[in-house]
Amino acid sequence: MNKTNKNGWKYKKLGDENYFELIMGQSPPSKTYNLKKNGLPFFQGKAEFGKMFPTPKKYCSEPTRIAEKDDVLISVRAPVGPTNLANERCCIGRGLAAIRCKQDIIPRFLLYALRAIEGDIANSVCDQGGGFTAIKKSQLKAVKIPVPPLEEQRRIVARIEELIRRAEEARRLRQEAIAKTSSQFFHVRRKIFESLILDCPTKPLGECGQVIGGGTPSKKRHDYWNEHIPWISAKEMKGFELIDSELKITDKGLSESSAKLIPKNSVLFVVRGSILYHYVPVAVNKMPCTINQDLKAIVPNDDINPTFLAHMLWGANDLLQEMVETAGNTAGKLPTPNWSAFKVPIPDLEKQLTIVQELQSYQEKLDELISLQSKVSNVMELFQSALLAKAFRGEL
Numbered sequence: 001m002n003k004t005n006k007n008g009w010k011y012k013k014l015g016d017e018n019y020f021e022l023i024m025g026q027s028p029p030s031k032t033y034n035l036k037k038n039g040l041p042f043f044q045g046k047a048e049f050g051k052m053f054p055t056p057k058k059y060c061s062e063p064t065r066i067a068e069k070d071d072v073l074i075s076v077r078a079p080v081g082p083t084n085l086a087n088e089r090c091c092i093g094r095g096l097a098a099i100r101c102k103q104d105i106i107p108r109f110l111l112y113a114l115r116a117i118e119g120d121i122a123n124s125v126c127d128q129g130g131g132f133t134a135i136k137k138s139q140l141k142a143v144k145i146p147v148p149p150l151e152e153q154r155r156i157v158a159r160i161e162e163l164i165r166r167a168e169e170a171r172r173l174r175q176e177a178i179a180k181t182s183s184q185f186f187h188v189r190r191k192i193f194e195s196l197i198l199d200c201p202t203k204p205l206g207e208c209g210q211v212i213g214g215g216t217p218s219k220k221r222h223d224y225w226n227e228h229i230p231w232i233s234a235k236e237m238k239g240f241e242l243i244d245s246e247l248k249i250t251d252k253g254l255s256e257s258s259a260k261l262i263p264k265n266s267v268l269f270v271v272r273g274s275i276l277y278h279y280v281p282v283a284v285n286k287m288p289c290t291i292n293q294d295l296k297a298i299v300p301n302d303d304i305n306p307t308f309l310a311h312m313l314w315g316a317n318d319l320l321q322e323m324v325e326t327a328g329n330t331a332g333k334l335p336t337p338n339w340s341a342f343k344v345p346i347p348d349l350e351k352q353l354t355i356v357q358e359l360q361s362y363q364e365k366l367d368e369l370i371s372l373q374s375k376v377s378n379v380m381e382l383f384q385s386a387l388l389a390k391a392f393r394g395e396l
Contacts, residue, residue, distance in 0.1 A: 007394035009148045014099060015141025021100040024076070024137050025065050025092035032062040039063065045095030046075040046082045053087040063091030067098035070107040074099060074114060077134040080125050081118040085111050097140060109153040112160055113145040116388035146392055156391050163387055167380055171373075178369045185362045186314065192355060193315030196345035206340030208309060209300040212266070214291035215258025217249055224253030230289040231259070234270045237281035240310065240363065242268075242289075249290060259290040265306045266297045269313055272333035280320045280334070282313045296339075308352040311359050312344050 012019050033042065040063050041056035048054040054073065067073060067086045075082045077095040085107060092098055099114075101107050114121070121143060125133045148156070216231075217224040227250035230236075236245050254261060262268070262285060270281045273294045284306050291297055300306045313320070320334065320342070327335045346352075390396050 007146075007148065009146040009152075009394065011144040012105075012147045013141060014143045014145070017102075019102055019105055019147070021102060022137065022141060023065055023067065023071075023092070023098040023100065025094045025096040025098070027093040028060050028062055028064045028091065032060050033058050034061060035059070039091070040066065041088060041090040042093065043067075043073065043090055043096055044093035045077060046079060049073075049075070049082060049084045052085055054084045054090075056090075060091040065092050065098075066090070067092050067096075068100065071098040071100045072107055072111050072114065073097070074140070076140065079122065080133050080135045081114075081121040083111055083114050083118070097137070104150060105147060106150065106153045106157060108157045108161075110145065112157065112388055113392055114143075115384075116392045117143070117145070146394075148394070156396055159396050160387060160391055164384060167383055171377065171380060174369070174373050178366070178373055181362075181366050181369055185359075185366055186317070188362060189311050189315035189359060190318065191315075192359070193312055193345065196312075196347060196355075197343070200345050200347040200351075202343035203346045204340060205298070205313075205342045205344050208304055208344060208346070209267075209298045211340075212260050212262055212291075212297040212299065213258075214293045214295045214297075215260065216292050217253035217257035217259055221253070224250055224257065227251070227253075229254060229261070230287070231292065232262075232268065232285070232289050232295065233292045234273055234281055234294055237268065237270065237283045240283060240314065242283050242285060245289070254290060258293075262289050262291055262297045263299055264288050266299045267306050267310045267313070268295055268297050269310075270294055271296050271336075271339065279317050280313065282310050284310050303349055304346060305349065305352045305356060307356045309344065311356065316342070316344070 014020050014022055027044070028042075032039070035058060037059050039059045039061035041054075042058045042060035042063070043054050043056070044058075048057055067090050069086055069088055071086045073084045073086055073092065073096050075095060076097045086098065099110060101110055121135070122133075124139065125135050147153075219225070225247065227248055229249050229251070230242075230245040231247045231249050232242060232245055233247075236243050249257075249259060253259065264285060264287055266285055268283050268285055268291060271294065285297075298309065300309055320339070323338050323342070324334055327333070327338070347355075387396070
């Protein structure tokens with residue numbers, strides 16, 4: 001006998017063939033894979049999942065296991081439990097299973113019901129050991145979901161999607177606020193740069209301090225790596241700050257290679273590679289580090305505040321990018337003579353500090369928005385989990 005919850009909803013097992021058809025995926029021969037859209041879209045696992053529907057990366061000309069449109073796709077191999085809805089006929093590999101609703105079950109209702117117990121499904125196989133988890137067909141068949149009448153299913157799906165839509169809209173608006181504030185910040189720095197260059201002395205960038213180039217210790221030498229000196233590349237330069245570097249070098253790697261120690265409070269900027277993305281990443285390091293060959297560092301003279309100099313380089317980003325495009329360098333490289341001679345406005349130190357304080361207020365506002373957005377994202381995850389749990393307790 002099927003058990004019921006407090007609302008009288010019956011529980012149905014995914015193995016109940018009156019309600020569901022369960023299709024376990026199977027990987028077709030690799031020679032049948034292609035990127036030319038020959039055959040059916042081929043999904044191998046969670047890597048192709050989106051928020052609701054998967055996105056094809058490969059196709060298969062000879063599919064062995066097929067999911068139909070509106071089948072619920074569930075990841076059955078590391079990680080176990082995540083779900084998507086097939087929005088077209090597709091081939092599924094062994095990392096997925098497809099669940100087809102036969103009667104009295106709305107596919108989206110099943111999708112949300114499974115998402116409500118995703119953690120339970122994952123935990124049911126977490127003691128397998130070996131660092132790799134998978135769920136068997138017999139285990140998947142035993143999973144139960146509550147099944148209210150069709151009208152109630154429709155109401156629950158509509159309510160879930162409306163509340164999620166509102167929450168996503170709130171998150172989107174906050175992301176727009178971050179983008180707007182970030183853009184304003186850039187333009188403020190740009191205007192300050194333009195105004196200063198008209199009414200105060202300028203100095204070639206190469207004369208603003210000691211210029212230090214980057215280098216890379218041999219990756220084949222294990223005794224050069226994984227110790228304590230951060231090794232910075234363009235990917236660690238996010239905005240105006242540095243994120244923690246995954247790669248660190250040893251004292252031996254520093255002394256026996258082209259890498260050089262960059263003192264704290266130096267101005268780091270990218271001279272090739274990432275500037276193809278139409279901006280020149282700039283940052284000030286808060287602790288000693290080394291840099292790779294795509295970067296340069298300037299240890300500012302005593303009369304130049306490093307944060308001020310970094311802001312001025314951000315403000316000059318359009319001009320620096322124009323230098324790259326004019327040079328026609330496909331590697332996205334700042335021409336060395338040009339950037340060394342590039343003139344930066346340098347007012348007296350007191351005015352530099354006043355400008356830094358003004359710009360810091362913008363930075364703090366932006367940081368606050370970004371921090372709040374991170375909190376909103378975390379709350380969104382908790383909200384959706386709580387929303388689904390409430391829905392399938394019959395409390396929505």
